[in-house]
Amino acid sequence: MGRKFGTLYINPKKYNSMNKPCMKEMISFLSCLSTNQMSEEKCVRNKELLSTCMDAKTNKKRDSWGSINYQLQRLSKGRK
Template sequence: MGRKAKSLFINAKKFGQNRPPCTVEMVSFLSCIASNSNDDDKCVKEKNLLMACVDAQCGKKKKPWGTVNYHLQRLSKGRRFD
């Protein structure tokens, strides 16, 4: 299940700092829980911020035009790269 020889591929993880959404809110909520001995009643503010971030992410749609690798594969079908 490897890639074909001489195929174009871009590793998107190397470009930019693409962190998963709501990472900051999740880390602050987990650190609050850890510092309060797993008592989430004391971390209501952090919990509300995390839930607001997660709810905001549910409404976002993916980009309709596909990924960079999809377009590279389409372009490479008609051309030979030596």
Template structure:
């Protein structure tokens, strides 16, 4: 039992530590919706906080990692 030697493997625990920058704002907005029977007019403050956080994250300052499959193929080419 176990992995075959020589195969590529992605450690899922490595990607579990990625930051979730707007998680707090999203949780507060969803809990407000739950308390107010999905009436978002009563949760306008939380909605605006969430939208400003999401807009700040979508800026050009984020570095793209590329896809995992691309990097796996790149590593596999180096082994041959």
């Protein structure tokens, strides 16, 4: 279920931080930046951890034709 604030509908399950990849690394990098007055020289290790995590997530390529073929099969079944 969601919550309504006026006319705005917010789904709390959508914003669950456990489903977000690299969230811990990003938060640690941003907190390091805020404590060191936006000095990236002092946060090199956190930046490397974040970039490594993001690279690991983007290297997993999925088959983009799978969903298109699924939709085409659904359309052909509906026409019969």
